[in-house]
Amino acid sequence: MTKKAENKNPNKKNQNSSSHIVSKLIFISAALIGLLSFYIYNIITIPPEVPQFDLNQWWGPYPIDLNRDLSIRPFTIEFTDVIINDLRERLLHRREFTPPLEDAGFTYGFNSNFLTQVLDYWQNKYNFKDREQFLNRYNHFKTNIQGLDIHFVHVKPQVSNHIHVIPLLMLHGWPGSFREFYEMIVKLARPHPSYNFVFELIIPSLPGFGYSEAPVRPGFGPAEMAVVIRNLMRRIGHERYYVHGGDAGHIVGSVMATLFQDEVLGFHTNMPVLMYHPLATAYTLLGSIWPSLIVEKELESRLYPLSQHFQRHLEESGYIHIQATKPDTIGAALTDSPTGLAAYILEKFSTWTNYEYKKAADGKLLMKYSLTHLLDNVMIYWATNSITTSMRLYSEACSKRNLALKLDQIPTNVPTWGIKFKHELIFQPDSLLRLKYKNYLHSTIVEDGGHFAALEMPDLLADDVFEAVDTFMEFHSGKKAEQERNLPKDETAKNIYEFTALNVYGKNVKLDEYKGHVLVIVDASNQRSIANSDYEQLNELLYKYGNSKGLRILLFPSQHNVYINLYNFSVKNHVEFDIFQKVETNGENAHPLWKFLKQKKTTSGDFSKCIVDSKGVPIEWFSGNLDPLDLDGFLDGYFNSDIEDY
Known part of the structure; x- marks a missing residue:
């Protein structure tokens, strides 16, 4: 009996030893998982440091011209006879198009039957000299910033002394231009019955777009573009100002509100999104299970079900992949062909205005726009030969260097206001936007409209800008009153x-x-x-x-x-x-x-x-x-x- 009992003891010891090892492994694994989770949480939640940029970095050709003209020079848009005749010749001798598939509408891209009508209008009915005069109705200027000649429209309102004039920087997107703001200018630069201020408007062509020069070397992303535009505002004489932007203009404006928080008084955007924020992505995925956690019930359909919206984004984002990887290849084709340029740009004005428009044979382009206005924008790209350089922004924005800056994860205290049109390409709820915009004050919800709001619904967008800036000023007056309570008093100061x-x-x-x-x-x-x-x-x-x-x-x-x-x-x-x-x-x-x-x-x-x-x-x-x-x-x-x- 004793021997048998003794023989059992080793097994018990082995069992106890094995259990102890397993316990240790579980404890160590739990500790490692905890540490890893804590590390990941810190990476996601602790904002990166604000990167430092050379505010005078040279983007023009070398050698640097030390005696370059830094003045602000008047500029006039001109569609020369050479440009017009060359364009008409190319349109006249275009090849015959492949017929569209039956009932395809715009689902395969720009419908070639309707494209023929567009090109015939451009060739024969678009009044080049009249449109040239239209574009020159406001004052245009150029000035050299960091080696690049930057073009901008400058509108100074003439008002009585009791009306305050406030500087507003307006930033366009792609494939837009300064032209898309023309219908808003009339409203923004005139007194509004509800407010005691109007806007002095500065509307640049982003570098590489339209009449602004493009950088000659790689590395010019949204942040570098933001620095150039900020320096433009200082050259004009504005140290503090408000910013409005959409699409690429939203991205550049957001960077300005991040890097220059003491200069940007308020940021208004018609595309309020965070493009690269891991927490925003995580919360969006979580919301697919429990939507009410992040979005109001009445807006839930703008974000969920995710599968439906993901499918639409996948279908409409092919251009991003091309432009982020091979902009010069597609650029060569569009530079050589006005037909290709018009089709490539105007197809976006159909589908991005309303996704359902793609089912129509004419893309319902004329439901919200006129061909003249649409071709004004195309003409700017054609006359300046800037389609390639404009698309390079996508390559720079998607580069490892730019993504490593993590600018969307850096908080800003600049008061921010968004207007969300129903058919905008991307929707994000306010709860996500406040991850970055710590003073995100308001979202205006619109049950219509799409990506090109300035051209599609200019009156509504202009009214929203007025309301936003009025709120920004109230925000600052409250902050100013609080700060003044802590300021030294001039009566008691000794030095x-x-x-x-x-x-x-x-x-x-x-x-x-x-x-x-x-x-x-x-x-x-x-x-x-x-x-x-x-x-x-x-x-x-x-x-x-x-x-x-x-x-x-x-x-x-x-x-x-x-x-x-x-x-x-x-x-x-x-x-x-x-x-x-x-x-x-x-x-x-x-x-x-x-x-x-x-x-x-x-x-x-x-x-x-x-x-x-x-x-x-x-x-x-x-x-x-x-x-x-x-x-x-x-x-x-x-x-x-x-x-x-x-």
Whole structure:
């Protein structure tokens, strides 16, 4: 009996040992799964750092032209006889088309029977000179930004003084152009009965589109494009502004609202989507099981069932794959053939306006648009030979380099407003959009309309822009009131070091960084202060006392034309002025710094220049009639005196 019992003990030991090993393996596996889950969760939920970009990166041909013209030059669109005659010849001698399949409509692409009608109209009835005049009804300009000549339409409304004029940057998409906003311009640049403001409109051709030059080397994606457009706004004279965009314009506008959060006052989009956000994808998949978790019941059909929408996206996204991989191949075909260009572009205006239109033999193109308006847009691509360069944006946007930036995962505090048209290509609920847009204020839901809303429903879209910007201003006034409660009071401040001001790059500068420096602070707002001769004299003072004595010159331009003059002078002459954003220098709304300077003034009369000593205390005030070089005597006496602590 004892021997048998002893023989059983090894088995029990083995069993216990095996159970212990299994327990250990389970524990280790659970720990590893937990750690892996935590790692994945962190990757998904912790936002990436904001990438840094060279704001002056050169995209033009080498060698760099150091003497290039940086002015803003008037530009006129011209459809020359050479362009017109060549186009008509190509249309006249086009080959016979393959007949469409019976009852195919647009389901196989552009119906060749209807295409014949479109091309005949373009060749014989499209009035080239009349459309040229139509496109030139607003002022066009070009200016060189980072080596690229950038084209833009600039509309400045003429209104009474009690109507505020607000800068609005409008960004088109592909295969659109600046032309798609023309029907909105009339409404946006005129007073609205419900609001006390109108818009100064800046409508660029995106680089590589239309009349804007394309980069000559790879790597020019949405972020680089956003930098160029931001620099364009600064060249024009706007440090802070609102942005509207759709399609590619949405992507570029979103990047601007991410990288330049101190400059973009509000972002309005008619295609509010996050293209690359892992949490948005995960929640969308989860919502297919439980839709009410992420989307309102009345909008559920715009997103679910996923299989139905996925099938539509798959069918309509073939162009993305071509343009993201071989844009120059398809570009060669479209560049050589106006027929191919018209079919390729206008097919999008059918199906992307309403997916059901593809069943019609004419794609129902004329239900929402006129052929003249549609061909205006095609004509811009043809006349500028820009279809290839426009499509390269897809290749850059889908590149590993651009995707690695994870810009859709970086939050922005810029107030954002979306308008969602029923037949837009992609729909995302507000719950997902707030993963990025932390101040996503509102979505306007429209039970009609598609991808080309500016051309299809311009009045409705313009009204929405007004309402959005009005809400943005209310948002900022609330934030401003909160900030002002924490600002130093000009009545109690002892020196300028207690104040902050935004510089031209949108950075909030604490003026205590100027401790130990003598300063000349200039209000560059009056007509006497904007002459280049004044800047040259200030530059002489800086040259004389800057390196040797530590003099700094701070300029506060308060008018757009002043800023443009100052910017151009600084670039040409490599001047190291410290330039700040536009501020009010007089009245109740004056910046606290300027209220402080005025309060400390011991003499009567107004001033535009002030000397501040090395302790941050203003000591001398001078009127705008005084030449900057006349400050030399005061500065020389100051620097050569035995003033304590300098």
